[in-house]
Amino acid sequence: MRLTLLAAALAVFVTSTADAKTVLITGSNSGIGLEFAKQYAAKGWDVVTTHRRDTAPESLSTLKNAYPDQVRIETMDVTNFDQIDSLAAKLEGTAIDLLISNAGITGDFRNPAPQSFGTLDYEQWENFMRINALGGLKIAEAFTGHVKASEDKTIVSISSLAGTFGFKGPTMPGGYWYRASKATLNMYIKIIASDLKKDGVIVASLSPGQVKVEKMGNVSFPGLIEPDVSISGMISVIEGLTIEDTGTMFSHDGSRHAF
Numbered sequence: 206m207r208l209t210l211l212a213a214a215l216a217v218f219v220t221s222t223a224d225a226k227t228v229l230i231t232g233s234n235s236g237i238g239l240e241f242a243k244q245y246a247a248k249g250w251d252v253v254t255t256h257r258r259d260t261a262p263e264s265l266s267t268l269k270n271a272y273p274d275q276v277r278i279e280t281m282d283v284t285n286f287d288q289i290d291s292l293a294a295k296l297e298g299t300a301i302d303l304l305i306s307n308a309g310i311t312g313d314f315r316n317p318a319p320q321s322f323g324t325l326d327y328e329q330w331e332n333f334m335r336i337n338a339l340g341g342l343k344i345a346e347a348f349t350g351h352v353k354a355s356e357d358k359t360i361v362s363i364s365s366l367a368g369t370f371g372f373k374g375p376t377m378p379g380g381y382w383y384r385a386s387k388a389t390l391n392m393y394i395k396i397i398a399s400d401l402k403k404d405g406v407i408v409a410s411l412s413p414g415q416v417k418v419e420k421m422g423n424v425s426f427p428g429l430i431e432p433d434v435s436i437s438g439m440i441s442v443i444e445g446l447t448i449e450d451t452g453t454m455f456s457h458d459g460s461r462h463a464f
C-alpha cells in the first residue's frame with residue numbers, strides 16, 4: 206500500500222515536471238529578479254536565471270541547491286550581444302512561456318548629481334541606455350522564437366512609472382538618465398507589442414512600485430514595499446494578461462497606465 210502511494214506520488218511529480226512552464230529572467234541574482242526566480246521556482250516552474258558576473262553569484266547557487274531540477278544558472282550581460290545570441294542558441298528547442306526583462310540600473314539615489322540638471326554626467330547616458338533600453342529590446346528580439354513556441358507566449362519588461370510622460374508622483378531628484386532610458390524601453394515595448402500581436406505574443410511593461418532591494422541598504426521611506434509584495438502582485442498581473450492587454454503598462458497592484 207505504502208509503495209503504491211509512493212509510486213503515485215512520484216508519477217504526479219514526474220508529470221508536473223514534464224508539464225512545467227519555463228521563465229527566463231535577466232538580472233536575477235538580486236532584488237526584484239531574484240524574488241521572481243524564487244517565487245516561480247516555488248510555483249514549480251523551470252527557471253532560467255541569468256547574471257552578468259564572472260562566476261555564479263551565491264544567491265543563485267543557493268536557489269539552485271533548493272530546486273536542483275528546476276533552476277539553471279546562465280551568464281548573460283544584457284549589453285553583450287554575443288552572450289545574448291549564444292544563450293538563445295544554447296536554449297534552442299526550449300519553449301519560454303515567460304520572458305522577464307528585469308536587468309537594469311537606477312543610479313545611486315544618495316548621489317543624485319550625475320543625473321541632475323546643472324551637474325549632469327553625460328558619460329553615464331550611454332550606459333543607462335545600453336542596459337535599460339537597448340538590453341530589453343535585444344533580449345526580446347533574441348528570444349522571440351522561444352516565446353512563440355510556448356503556451357503562454359508572454360514578454361514583460363520591468364520598467365517604471367517614472368519613465369512615463371504622465372508621471373506626477375514623487376521620484377528621485379533628477380533621474381535624467383534613468384527616466385529617459387525607461388521611457389525609451391516603454392516605447393520599445395509598445396512597438397514590439399504591435400509587431401508580435403499577430404503571433405499571439407503578449408508584451409507588457411510592469412511597474413514594480415518602490416521596492417526595497419538589497420542594494421538600498423537600510424534606507425526607509427514612505428511607500429517603500431518589500432520584494433515579496435511587489436513580485437507576488439506582478440505575478441498576479443502576469444497571470445491575468447491576455448492578448449488584449451498587449452502594449453500596456455501595469456503596476457504591481459493591477460492598475461493600468463497609459464504610457
Ligand SMILES: NC(=O)c1ccc[n+]([C@@H]2O[C@H](COP(=O)([O-])OP(=O)(O)OC[C@H]3O[C@@H](n4cnc5c(N)ncnc54)[C@H](OP(=O)(O)O)[C@@H]3O)[C@@H](O)[C@H]2O)c1
Nearest residue numbers: 232234235236237257282283307308309363365415416418
Ligand atoms: N527597486 C525599485 O524600487 C524599482 C522601481 C522601479 C523599477 N525597478 C527596476 O527593476 C529592475 C530590477 O532592479 P532592482 O531594484 O531589483 O535592483 P538590483 O537589485 O540592483 O537588480 C538589478 C539587477 O540587474 C542586473 N544588471 C545590471 N546591469 C546588468 C547588465 N548589463 N546585464 C545583466 N544584468 C545586469 C544586476 O546585476 P549586478 O548585481 O551584477 O549589478 C542585478 O541583478 C530594474 O530594471 C529597475 O530599474 C526597480
